[in-house]
Amino acid sequence: xxxxxxxxxxxxxxxxxxxxxxxxxxxxxxxxxxxxxxxxxxxxxxxxxxxxxxxxxxxxxxxxxxxxxxxxxxxxxxxxxxxxxxxxxxxxxxxxxxxxxxxxxxxxxxxxxxxxxxxxxxxxxxxxxxxxxxxxxxxxxxxxxxxxxxxxxxxxxxxxxxxxxxxxxxxxxxxxxxxxxxxxxxxxxxxxxxxxxxxxxxxxxxxxxxxxxxxxxxxxxxxxxxxxxxxxxxxxxxxxxxxxxxxxxxxxxxxxxxxxxxxxxxxxxxxxxxxxxxxxxxxxxxxxxxxxxxxxxxxxxxxxxxxxxxxxxxxxxxxxxxxxxxxxxxxxxxxxxxxxxxxxxxxxxxxxxxxxxxxxxxxxxxxxxxxxxxxxxxxxxxxxxxxxxxxxxxxxxxxxxxxxxxxxxxxxxxxxxxxxxxxxxxxxxxxxxxxxxxxxxxxxxxxxxxxxxxxxxxxxxxxxxxxxxxxxxxxxxxxxxxxxxxxxxxxxxxxxxxxxxxxxxxxxxxxxxxxxxxxxxxxxxxxxxxxxxxxxxxxxxxxxxxxxxxxxxxxxxxxxxxxxxxxxxxxxxxxxxxxxxxxxxxxxxxxxxxxxxxxxxxxxxxxxxxxxxxxxxxxxxxxxxxxxxxxxxxxxxxxxxxxxxxxxxxxxxxxxxxxxxxxxxxxxxxxxxxxxxxxxxxxxxxxxxxxxxxxxxxxxxxxxxxxxxxxxxxxxxxxxxxxxxxxxxxxxxxxxxxxxxxxxxxxxxxxxxxxxxxxxxxxxxxxxxxxxxxxxxxxxxxxxxxxxxxxxxxxxxxxxxxxxxxxxxxxxxxxxxxxxxxxxxxxxxxxxxxxxxxxxxxxxxxxxxxxxxxxxxxx
Amino acid sequence: xxxxxxxxxxxxxxxxxxxxxxxxxxxxxxxxxxxxxxxxxxxxxxxxxxxxxxxxxxxxxxxxxxxxxxxxxxxxxxxxxxxxxxxxxxxxxxxxxxxxxxxxxxxxxxxxxxxxxxxx
Numbered sequence: 001x002x003x004x005x006x007x008x009x010x011x012x013x014x015x016x017x018x019x020x021x022x023x024x025x026x027x028x029x030x031x032x033x034x035x036x037x038x039x040x041x042x043x044x045x046x047x048x049x050x051x052x053x054x055x056x057x058x059x060x061x062x063x064x065x066x067x068x069x070x071x072x073x074x075x076x077x078x079x080x081x082x083x084x085x086x087x088x089x090x091x092x093x094x095x096x097x098x099x100x101x102x103x104x105x106x107x108x109x110x111x112x113x114x115x116x117x118x119x120x121x122x123x124x125x126x127x128x129x130x131x132x133x134x135x136x137x138x139x140x141x142x143x144x145x146x147x148x149x150x151x152x153x154x155x156x157x158x159x160x161x162x163x164x165x166x167x168x169x170x171x172x173x174x175x176x177x178x179x180x181x182x183x184x185x186x187x188x189x190x191x192x193x194x195x196x197x198x199x200x201x202x203x204x205x206x207x208x209x210x211x212x213x214x215x216x217x218x219x220x221x222x223x224x225x226x227x228x229x230x231x232x233x234x235x236x237x238x239x240x241x242x243x244x245x246x247x248x249x250x251x252x253x254x255x256x257x258x259x260x261x262x263x264x265x266x267x268x269x270x271x272x273x274x275x276x277x278x279x280x281x282x283x284x285x286x287x288x289x290x291x292x293x294x295x296x297x298x299x300x301x302x303x304x305x306x307x308x309x310x311x312x313x314x315x316x317x318x319x320x321x322x323x324x325x326x327x328x329x330x331x332x333x334x335x336x337x338x339x340x341x342x343x344x345x346x347x348x349x350x351x352x353x354x355x356x357x358x359x360x361x362x363x364x365x366x367x368x369x370x371x372x373x374x375x376x377x378x379x380x381x382x383x384x385x386x387x388x389x390x391x392x393x394x395x396x397x398x399x400x401x402x403x404x405x406x407x408x409x410x411x412x413x414x415x416x417x418x419x420x421x422x423x424x425x426x427x428x429x430x431x432x433x434x435x436x437x438x439x440x441x442x443x444x445x446x447x448x449x450x451x452x453x454x455x456x457x458x459x460x461x462x463x464x465x466x467x468x469x470x471x472x473x474x475x476x477x478x479x480x481x482x483x484x485x486x487x488x489x490x491x492x493x494x495x496x497x498x499x500x501x502x503x504x505x506x507x508x509x510x511x512x513x514x515x516x517x518x519x520x521x522x523x524x525x526x527x528x529x530x531x532x533x534x535x536x537x538x539x540x541x542x543x544x545x546x547x548x549x550x551x552x553x554x555x556x557x558x559x560x561x562x563x564x565x566x567x568x569x570x571x572x573x574x575x576x577x578x579x580x581x582x583x584x585x586x587x588x589x590x591x592x593x594x595x596x597x598x599x600x601x602x603x604x605x606x607x608x609x610x611x612x613x614x615x616x617x618x619x620x621x622x623x624x625x626x627x628x629x630x631x632x633x634x635x636x637x638x639x640x641x642x643x644x645x646x647x648x649x650x651x652x653x654x655x656x657x658x659x660x661x662x663x664x665x666x667x668x669x670x671x672x673x674x675x676x677x678x679x680x681x682x683x684x685x686x687x688x689x690x691x692x693x694x695x696x697x698x699x700x701x702x703x704x705x706x707x708x709x710x711x712x713x714x715x716x717x718x719x720x721x722x723x724x725x726x727x728x729x730x731x732x733x734x735x736x737x738x739x740x741x742x743x744x745x746x747x748x749x750x751x752x753x754x755x756x757x758x759x760x761x762x763x764x765x766x767x768x769x770x771x772x773x774x775x776x777x778x779x780x781x782x783x784x785x786x787x788x789x790x791x792x793x794x795x796x797x798x799x800x801x802x803x804x805x806x807x808x809x810x811x812x813x814x815x816x817x818x819x820x821x822x823x824x825x826x827x828x829x830x831x832x833x834x835x836x837x838x839x840x841x842x843x844x845x846x847x848x849x850x851x852x853x854x855x856x857x858x859x
Numbered sequence: 860x861x862x863x864x865x866x867x868x869x870x871x872x873x874x875x876x877x878x879x880x881x882x883x884x885x886x887x888x889x890x891x892x893x894x895x896x897x898x899x900x901x902x903x904x905x906x907x908x909x910x911x912x913x914x915x916x917x918x919x920x921x922x923x924x925x926x927x928x929x930x931x932x933x934x935x936x937x938x939x940x941x942x943x944x945x946x947x948x949x950x951x952x953x954x955x956x957x958x959x960x961x962x963x964x965x966x967x968x969x970x971x972x973x974x975x976x977x978x979x
Contacts, residue, residue, distance in 0.1 A: 015918060019891075022943065023910040026892045030910075045909055052911035059919055 001028070007046055010053035012060055013371040064379040071356075079384065081750070082348050086388025086434065088743050089341025091395025094419070094427040096334035098396065099403045100327050101426075102417035108316055109242055111182035112276075116315040117283065119149070119273040119290070121308055124575040128311055130269040130560075132304075133262045135297060139273070139310065142293050145286035149275040150177030152246060153256055157228040158518050158712050159214075167516060167714035168210070169249045172256035180276050181245065187211075188222045188237030195236075195255040202233035205253040208241040228254070229518030230710065246272060266304035267564065270679070274315060287312050307575065326733050329810050330403075333487065333740040336480045338430070340747045343473040343480075346438040347751055349381055350470055351758050353446030360446060373447040374440070381439025382432070389431030393419060396427070403736065467759070471791060474751045478795025479802065481741070481748035481835075482828055486803035487810070488741035489824035491734040494815045498727055504652035505555070506594030510719035511693035512554055515704055515711050516683045523675045525609070531707060532586050532669065532682065533605075538703045540588070544691035549589025550669065550682035552582070556726055557715075559655040561680065562662050566637045567625060580621055580663045581654050582639055584672065584680050590616070590649055592686040593719075600632050600647035607668035614668060616647035621663030638665055639677065657726050658815055686719070693718045730813075745835060748795075752839030756788055760843045760850075767847050768855030777848045784847050788840030789833075796832050800825060867950070870923070873958045876908055876916045881925065881955040884947040888929040891917070891943070917945065925951035 004027060008020050027045050031038035072079045107113040120128040121135060131139070131151075140149045152173040159168050175191040186208065195203045204226065206215070215221045224235045233254065244250050262268070277286055290310035298305045353360070360373055397419045404417055419427075515535075522528045532550050539548045553561055563582040587604050590597065598619060607614050615638065622631040622645075634645045655661040669682050689696055697716060704711055717725075724731075760767070767780055807819030873881070883889060883897040895908050908916075920926045929946040947955070969975040 015914075019914040019918070022891050023914055026895065026910040026913075029892060045911065048909045048911040052915045056915050056918060059922070063922065 001042070004042065004046055004049075007049045007053075010049060011056055012375065014369045014375075015056050017369065060375065061379065064376050065383065067376065068380045068383060071359075075352075078348065078352055079387075082345060082384050083388045083391060085341055085344050085348070085747060085750070086385055086431075087391035087395055088747070089338045090389045090392025090427055090431055090434070091399065092337045092740055092743065093334040093430060094392060094396035094423060095399040095403055096327075096330045097426055098400060098417045098419060098423045100331050101422065103327055104324060113316065114314065115147075115277045116181070117275055117277060117286065117312050118315050119275055120311045120313070121269065122311040123309075124307055125577070128313070131271050131273050132266045132268045133258050133271060134264065134266040134301075135305070135308070136271055136273055137258075137263055138297055139290065139293060142296075143275075143286075143289060145278055145281045145289045146275040147278040148176055148180040149273060150174045150180045151256065151271045151273045152177055153270050153272065154246065155254070156516055156714075157252065157254070158230070158516065158710070159252075160227050160710055165710050165712035167514070167712045168251040169247065170207075170252040170254065171246055171250060172254050174256050177274065180274065182276075183240065183243055185237040186240040187219060188235070190237060191253075191255045196257060198257050198259055200255075202228070202231055203236045203255060204228065204233040205237045205239055206235060207239050207243070207251045210251040211238045228252075230521045231518075266301055266308075269560075283312060283314070325810060325813055326729065329487070329491075329813065330733065330736060332806070333484055333737050336484050337740050337744055337747075338434075340477045340480050340744050340751075342434055342438045343477045344747050344751050344754075345381075345385075345434065346442060347470055347473050347754055349377075349439055349442040350445070351754060353377065353442045354758070357446065364447075370447045374443045377443030377446065378436060378439045381443070382435035385431045385435025385439070389427055389434075392431070393424065393427050396423075402732065470755055470758075471794075474748075474755045474791050475795040477744075477748040477751040478792055478832060478836075479799035481744040482796055482799025482832055483803045483806055484737070484741040484744045485828040485831055486800070486824055487806050488734065488737040489828055490807050490810075490814055490817060490819065490821060491730070491737055493821060493824055494813065494817045495727060495730050495734045497817060498657045498730065498815050501653065501657045503555070503657060503723055504595060504650050505719070507719040507723045509689060509693060510592065510594070511687045511689065511696055511700070512684060512715070512717055512719055512722065513697075513700065513713050514684050514715040515713055517681055517711070519675075519678050519681075522681070523678065525670060525672055525674050528681065529670055534707045535685070535703055536586060536588065538706075539685075539687055539700060542689075542696060542699050544689045545696065546688050546690060547588050547591040548685065548687040549592045550586045551589045551593075551684050551686065552584050552680040552682055554684045554686070554719075554722060555593075555652045555654045556656050556722055557684070559659075559661075563639050563665075565621075565625070565665075567635075569637075577624070580617075580638065580665045581661065582680060583664065583666050584669045584677075584682050585666045586669050586682060589682075589686060590666065592688045593652075594688065595652055596650045598648045598650060600645070602647060603666060603668035605670075608670045609672070611671075613641050613643045613671050614646040615643040616649055616666040617645055618649055618651045618664040620651045621665065622648055624663055639667065641671075643667070657723075684715075745831065748832075749835045749839045752788055752791060752836055753842065755791070756784060756840050756843035757846065759787065760784060760847045763847075764850050764855050767850045768852040771850065772852040772856065780847050780850075781844050784844035785837070785840050788836045788844075792832055792836035796829055799832075800829070803828070863953075867953050867957050870925075870954045871958055871961055873954065874916070875906070876912050877920060877925075878955065878958055879906060879908065880913070880916055880920065881947060881951055881958075884926065884945055885952065885955060888931065888944045888946045890945070894945070920951070924948055925954060 001024070005020075005024065008016050008023065011020075027042065030041050030045075034041045108116065110116060118128075119131065119139065121131045123129055133151075136149075136151050143149065150173065152171045154169070155172050156167055156169050158165055173191070175193050175196050178185075178190045185205065188205075190205070191203060194200055206221070211217060211221060215224070221235050221238065225232050226235060227233070239253075277283065290312060294305075294308060294310040298308055363373060364370075400417055400419065517528060517531065522531065536548055536550070539545060552558075561581055561583070562579040565578050565580050585603060587602055590602055600616070603614065603616055615636075617631065622629070625636065626634055631645045631648055635642055636645075637643070649664075649666070651661070652664055653661055654664060672680075685700075687693070687696060687700070701713060704713055771780065803825070804820055807814070807821075811819055879898045879902075880894055882901070883894045886897075889897065891910070891913055895910075895913060898906050898908055917926065921928070925948060926945045927948055929944040931946075932944065966975055
């Protein structure tokens with residue numbers, strides 16, 4: 001019998017109160033009547049409760065929904081306001097969450113991804129440096145912390161495929177890398193140790209995308225020969241569709257081959273090393289052990305490994321710190337929008353409940369219990385929230401492609417963020433919580449009023465707890481809006497400040513493209529020189545072209561490529577303050593890029609390997625090594641040889657607009673031995689023209705094809721695009737945050753407007769009396785505007801404090817801008833005042849139009 | 860009038876429990892347990908409403924206006940004041956009548972095909 005009573009709680013409370021006792025009584029009578037089979041009767045009765053209780057709930061729900069539709073039809077303005085408000089809040093939060101989930105939370109698509117770590121070298125000033133093959137081999141041999149360790153080097157290879165020569169991104173990997181990640185080939189096999197050996201036949205693994213696009217998804221591709229950089233390779237396998245490592249564009253993989261000479265030079269930072277932690281080994285233990293090994297190697301190779309440590313980080317954290325911070329800021333902003341949404345929703349519901357006071361009182365008088373009324377109101381807010389949430393998911397789906405630009409390219413995850421099941425669950429949960437959380441409180445208050453007969457219609461003062469609650473909600477909205485406005489403002493200011501940074505060259509009117517020359521075909525310096533001379537000669541003859549040249553790497557595209565500098569025979573110091581970025585260039589490159597020549601001359605065609613070795617250096621190089629000046633004719637050792645300074649040029653922001661760069665050294669392209677430093681072989685062509693840069697492309701393509709028909713062209717961009725890409729994710733970020741701030745601003749404005757119009761209608765009587773007593777319109781107007789200004793001020797002050805805190809938290813995104821930047825704060829405050837004025841104006845005008853006679857007569 | 864007809868038609872066909880409750884209340888006002896006992900007695904024990912089914916139906920029928928709670932109580936010596944008594948409304952009567960008509964038409968059709976006892 002106790003069980004039966006317990007089960008009655010499955011019914012809605014109103015039903016239980018109404019019929020519970022009778023049901024128990026009937027059951028008792030029946031048990032007595034049933035005699036010996038009484039227990040059976042009890043069991044059957046218990047079983048019957050569940051379906052019946054569900055049916056009662058269902059019928060109440062239907063009834064509530066019918067009622068809601070009827071009442072919303074009478075006042076559609078409410079739903080038309082509430083649903084978009086909810087949609088904006090849920091949409092913004094859902095989109096930000098899907099992105100954060102995709103980039104930060106979702107585990108990498110490998111088994112036990114948390115055991116995977118990235119191992120780097122570290123030097124003073126360079127916390128994560130690509131390891132050299134020599135150190136990699138010693139780490140691998142000496143460590144006990146890792147179950148396996150593998151290495152790779154990003155490569156790009158020319159594939160002469162069905163659609164002509166093309167340039168493909170990929171990686172050269174050690175045979176143990178893929179097994180260590182825990183993936184399996186979709187077709188064929190992985191590399192074996194035999195593939196790594198020098199002299200073995202070339203083998204290649206294709207990505208699923210490349211296999212489908214260039215080989216028609218043909219399973220007979222295994223064993224097929226392809227030409228990569230002119231050399232024959234045999235296809236041994238195809239990777240699964242979702243595999244993209246180490247970068248998202250990776251299209252093929254070849255075995256990495258080390259010769260003994262690769263291991264000799266420990267300053268050749270070219271590898272990426274990935275390892276899987278051994279069973280029961282923590283990241284900290286592995287760090288300690290690797291520290292010991294690095295110290296031992298430093299003693300063993302005091303020259304190359306000076307100050308060199310080993311740095312470990314989870315593979316997941318490989319994405320940049322700044323990228324994470326950007327995303328966290330985005331999530332914070334989205335939460336702010338959601339908070340404002342909820343405050344607005346609660347306010348809307350409170351106002352609506354008050355407006356429906358009479359109706360609720362009638363229903364209460366007709367015998368509807370409090371639970372029944374609350375249930376009705378919560379059903380309504382939940383239904384609104386669900387409608388808004390559904391719309392919000394659509395908003396998020398539409399917004400995601402824009403946000404996808406914030407996904408870092410070095411994230412080894414295929415695809416783009418999408419609204420999928422976890423995201424939908426998140427949105428659903430958020431919606432339900434919003435609906436219940438912010439619907440219940442207003443409902444409870446409204447019902448208490450209704451039960452107690454409510455504040456009589458004649459009560460007119462604006463005070464009272466409800467008024468205070470509503471004011472607090474509006475003040476919160478204003479405060480949060482200020483935080484968002486200031487944050488967006490700070491990011492925008494940072495963006496313009498970065499965009500205003502002088503890159504050190506003139507980006508406009510310049511076409512850039514890459515013709516990556518394959519080795520061994522172009523290992524010979526003379527053969528390369530012939531290629532450059534022929535291409536440049538014809539390009540310079542094109543109408544409109546003012547200058548053209550090749551370089552190893554474009555600034556901001558390749559940020560590394562540094563080399564230690566030593567003066568007067570002192571030992572090499574590889575710390576940040578003794579490094580310079582190395583670029584081999586052809587004559588004309590510096591002019592084409594628009595780097596100003598300050599002293600001396602550019603490199604020239606006469607600077608051949610049998611002539612004195614020369615270098616053009618940047619101003620900061622001079623400043624660092626010869627602060628007293630007179631750099632021309634000075635000598636320094638760099639890239640294996642002693643070189644003489646013949647020219648000084650302006651500094652270029654090689655590492656991008658936001659980071660300091662090493663000084664630059666430009667070496668003439670002919671002054672290098674055959675086969676040496678092929679990584680630095682000039683490949684990026686820069687063309688400055690007086691005509692639209694893109695219009696030159698067809699002619700340039702013809703020229704390259706005529707010089708070498710097998711040579712692909714890739715990475716075609718204008719120099720302006722290269723610079724714009726620098727700030728692209730920031731620009732998206734600032735735009736998104738700006739949009740969030742605009743939404744928040746709008747919602748807070750609606751909040752102020754709603755509160756004041758309600759207050760005006762509540763105080764109509766008081767206003768009428770005041771006017772009857774001779775108050776002038778101006779005074780009434782002032783009174784309402786003051787009310788609005790008070791709300792705004794109460795929100796702006798804590799908002800500004802919070803905004804300052806938020807600004808400090810994202811200081812590293814601000815490019816040196818002070819988080820308390822006065823213009824930004826002033827602008828935000830001014831906007832808030834403006835918003836208050838607009839929000840209050842309409843209610844204030846309505847107050848002025850109150851007709852004293854009519855209002856007083858109504859009493 | 861047409862509206863009222865449509866209203867009544869919208870209730871049909873009635874759930875068996877609903878029809879039995881209406882039949883039971885057509886005779887006199889009753890409380891819940893009395894309805895159960897009456898239904899059992901009339902059907903020779905074949906239909907036995909559980910308390911859960913009974914009150915779910917009553918709850919709905921009250922909302923739909925087929926029943927009302929009766930204010931008249933039996934004589935004090937027979938009354939248990941905790942009990943609620945229910946009375947059929949004119950709408951309830953009309954709906955029960957319409958259901959009975961629907962059922963008898965069905966039976967007549969079945970009879971015409973020789974599927975039910977009585978005159979063919």
